[in-house]
Amino acid sequence: MRDVAIIGVGETEFGELWDRSFRDLGIEAGLKAIQDAKVTAEEIDAVYVGNMSAGKFIDQEHVSALVADYAGLADMHLPAVRVEGGGACGAVALLQARMAIASGRHDIVVVGGAEKMTDVGDVQAAEILAGTADQEWESVFGATFAGLFAMMARRHMHEYGTTREQLAAVAVKNHRHGALNPNAQFRREITLETVLQAPMVAEPLGLFDCAPLSDGAAAVVLCAMEKARRYTDTPIRIAGSGQASDFLALHDRRDLTTMDATIAARTRALKEAKVEPRDIQVAEVHDNFTITEILAIEDLGFVEKGKGGPATVEGLTALNGKISVNTSGGLKARGQPVGATGVAQAVEIVQQLRGEAGKRQVAGATRGLTHTLGGTGATAVVHVYQRGD
Amino acid sequence: MKAGIVTYGGYIPRYRIHPKDIGAVWGSDGEAMGRALGIRAKSVPGPDEDVITISVEAARAAMAKVDIDPTDVGAIYVGSESHPYAVKPTATVVAEAIGAAPVMTAADFEFACKAGTAAIQTCMGLTLSKMWRYGMAIGSDTSQGAPGDALEYSASAGGAAMVIGTESVVAEIPHTVSYTTDTPDFWRREGQRYPSHGGRFTGEPAYFKHVLSCAQLLFKRAGSKAEDYDYAVFHQPNGKFPVRAGKQLGFKDAQLDAGLLVRDIGNTYSGAILLGLCAILDEADPGDRIFAVGYGSGAGSDGFDLLVTDAIKRLRRDGRSIADMVKDARSVDYATYAKYRGKILLREAPA
Numbered sequence: 235m236r237d238v239a240i241i242g243v244g245e246t247e248f249g250e251l252w253d254r255s256f257r258d259l260g261i262e263a264g265l266k267a268i269q270d271a272k273v274t275a276e277e278i279d280a281v282y283v284g285n286m287s288a289g290k291f292i293d294q295e296h297v298s299a300l301v302a303d304y305a306g307l308a309d310m311h312l313p314a315v316r317v318e319g320g321g322a323c324g325a326v327a328l329l330q331a332r333m334a335i336a337s338g339r340h341d342i343v344v345v346g347g348a349e350k351m352t353d354v355g356d357v358q359a360a361e362i363l364a365g366t367a368d369q370e371w372e373s374v375f376g377a378t379f380a381g382l383f384a385m386m387a388r389r390h391m392h393e394y395g396t397t398r399e400q401l402a403a404v405a406v407k408n409h410r411h412g413a414l415n416p417n418a419q420f421r422r423e424i425t426l427e428t429v430l431q432a433p434m435v436a437e438p439l440g441l442f443d444c445a446p447l448s449d450g451a452a453a454v455v456l457c458a459m460e461k462a463r464r465y466t467d468t469p470i471r472i473a474g475s476g477q478a479s480d481f482l483a484l485h486d487r488r489d490l491t492t493m494d495a496t497i498a499a500r501t502r503a504l505k506e507a508k509v510e511p512r513d514i515q516v517a518e519v520h521d522n523f524t525i526t527e528i529l530a531i532e533d534l535g536f537v538e539k540g541k542g543g544p545a546t547v548e549g550l551t552a553l554n555g556k557i558s559v560n561t562s563g564g565l566k567a568r569g570q571p572v573g574a575t576g577v578a579q580a581v582e583i584v585q586q587l588r589g590e591a592g593k594r595q596v597a598g599a600t601r602g603l604t605h606t607l608g609g610t611g612a613t614a615v616v617h618v619y620q621r622g623d
Numbered sequence: 624m625k626a627g628i629v630t631y632g633g634y635i636p637r638y639r640i641h642p643k644d645i646g647a648v649w650g651s652d653g654e655a656m657g658r659a660l661g662i663r664a665k666s667v668p669g670p671d672e673d674v675i676t677i678s679v680e681a682a683r684a685a686m687a688k689v690d691i692d693p694t695d696v697g698a699i700y701v702g703s704e705s706h707p708y709a710v711k712p713t714a715t716v717v718a719e720a721i722g723a724a725p726v727m728t729a730a731d732f733e734f735a736c737k738a739g740t741a742a743i744q745t746c747m748g749l750t751l752s753k754m755w756r757y758g759m760a761i762g763s764d765t766s767q768g769a770p771g772d773a774l775e776y777s778a779s780a781g782g783a784a785m786v787i788g789t790e791s792v793v794a795e796i797p798h799t800v801s802y803t804t805d806t807p808d809f810w811r812r813e814g815q816r817y818p819s820h821g822g823r824f825t826g827e828p829a830y831f832k833h834v835l836s837c838a839q840l841l842f843k844r845a846g847s848k849a850e851d852y853d854y855a856v857f858h859q860p861n862g863k864f865p866v867r868a869g870k871q872l873g874f875k876d877a878q879l880d881a882g883l884l885v886r887d888i889g890n891t892y893s894g895a896i897l898l899g900l901c902a903i904l905d906e907a908d909p910g911d912r913i914f915a916v917g918y919g920s921g922a923g924s925d926g927f928d929l930l931v932t933d934a935i936k937r938l939r940r941d942g943r944s945i946a947d948m949v950k951d952a953r954s955v956d957y958a959t960y961a962k963y964r965g966k967i968l969l970r971e972a973p974a
Binding site: 252352 | 651652655819821822823824827828
């Protein structure tokens with residue numbers, strides 16, 4: 235298997251972008267990544283697109299061909315693949331593209347992720363998102379994502395004494411990071427009080443414990459490592475990848491406060507990369523709710539099980555803390571255009587490892603990690619990234 | 624020759640419900656919602672009030688201020704999005720009630736919250752062209768907010784009537800402009816009981832884009848700027864939007880306060896800007912300049928540059944003022960509100 239590196243990245247602003255369409259966003263992110271990589275259209279072998287639900291959000295299926303077409307690649311007749319994996323689709327697309335290059339089949343692949351979520355109302359969007367839970371056993375009975383994650387939070391509070399203040403600390407931190415990211419949906423810091431006083435969505439998760447609905451796109455260009463230095467002096471190698479699945483419905487899982495899929499994906503990715511959690515300096519983890527980040531930093535092995543809340547309050551996961559988590563602002567503050575999430579996380583890590591993250595730069599970062607979830611944790615993907623030098 | 628307002632009158636139902644009482648029913652923090660919207664209370668129509676009765680009250684209040692012959696009112700247009708009948712005009716009832724029928728024309732208008740200002744512009748054209756001596760423009764609503772929806776905190780009831788003409792004008796309208804696009808921020812389809820809306824989309828690309836664009840056009844057309852005006856009034860779907868729009872255009876609180884009724888009566892939709900204008904005219908003096916920009920979802924804004932004349936002194940302004948109606952409030956609880964608004968399904972009369 236060949237080594238694979240990221241040689242170009244691009245992303246749009248995230249937010250309620252009412253004057254931008256799905257294809258607009260996809261083109262912007264894709265072109266930025268291609269320009270960043272300095273590759274020509276003729277050099278691109280394939281396009282992979284992570285997208286959760288364009289069919290429901292904008293009535294557009296077959297977005298793989300759409301993206302290739304609107305990227306100006308239609309007459310190249312490239313294979314274009316759309317990948318769906320709930321909220322993890324962008325990360326799964328990245329993994330599939332990596333394997334396509336590692337196998338020797340392709341040399342250069344563009345991976346995009348995009349979602350246009352604000353063309354439908356809030357209620358409809360929540361229903362569409364709930365479609366990645368178990369329709370027959372969860373969603374049909376009225377379970378929303380907020381409700382399901384609230385149950386995890388409740389159980390975590392019960393088992394480990396986690397408090398609402400500790401959950402809120404995740405939101406405060408990620409908004410602080412988001413304020414440093416010019417592409418973030420929320421670029422204002424918030425106080426603990428703001429989070430605690432916000433209207434309740436699903437107890438104990440209030441409005442500020444939840445990531446927003448967003449429009450946005452991100453893209454990366456992958457290249458076989460052996461050819462990467464033709465295009466860039468700072469190729470970022472994907473050192474390890476792991477993907478895992480779990481019971482679709484939350485109630486079938488072994489433990490409400492542990493995501494076994496995250497543990498399995500993390501174990502595979504770290505093993506391949508031959509690193510330990512302590513070797514990672516910067517991580518983008520799935521934080522669609524504040525509790526999700528706490529579960530993630532525990533299950534990824536950054537902190538001991540049950541200690542995610544106190545670790546956050548102590549600042550261990552803040553910018554330039556013990557491990558900098560969600561420097562982009564995460565899904566919470568940067569925004570959550572679902573299909574774009576996994577790819578946008580990779581964009582952030584690449585910028586960090588290149589030393590191009592501006593005000594939110596993690597000092598001396600050489601190794602990073604992304605963690606992306608589908609549904610309530612029935613899919614988890616972990617990638618480990620390393621500077622090529 | 625300039626067209627303008629010959630007389631005006633408004634009507635606000637007496638009942639009020641408070642955000643706290645709405646929130647209590649739906650498990651929301653109503654007081655916080657009220658604060659976020661800048662609304663302390665909203666008016667509720669009584670069980671025997673609808674857009675027809677509100678329009679008639681407003682029309683009568685307007686006619687009571689002057690001695691014009693109602694048969695000289697050659698046109699009546701009632702703008703509303705809650706006409707009691709889908710087919711059968713509100714305007715004909717108003718015409719009969721004030722004695723303007725039968726040698727006249729009448730019709731109902733609909734353009735979300737700006738149908739009343741559209742009626743004013745229509746009447747300006749008809750009277751400037753000498754087709755009619757006077758025209759009456761009414762904006763009136765008993766607006767609908769689905770139970771539990773954010774709209775329920777603001778959707779209220781009220782209306783105002785403006786007699787438009789070119790003689791004995793108390794407020795000239797030297798300039799009017801409109802700004803219209805197809806922007807679906809809020810709608811109600813045929814047969815639907817409650818409207819749908821695009822959440823935050825109703826702000827920036829809808830209300831603010833149209834109100835601010837229209838206001839800038841009006842400044843340009845009138846060759847004026849914010850400090851030239853004594854009063855400014857905007858469509859007021861909540862207590863925040865009109866203030867933010869006004870401040871962005873350079874207006875100060877002292878110019879905005881008189882016409883800002885939404886804090887105490889909620890969003891009266893088609894009635895909102897006309898009632899604000901009535902409240903201003905209740906206290907305006909000759910020479911005062913008024914800047915008014917309405918908004919209707921769907922979407923468009925009509926802007927008016929007004930100049931109050933000496934004739935306002937001859938208007939009988941000693942009757943019930945808009946401020947009196949705002950103050951004359953009786954609180955109702957949610958159950959009473961639900962009954963008054965017809966939200967309770969009653970037993971049908973035996974066939």
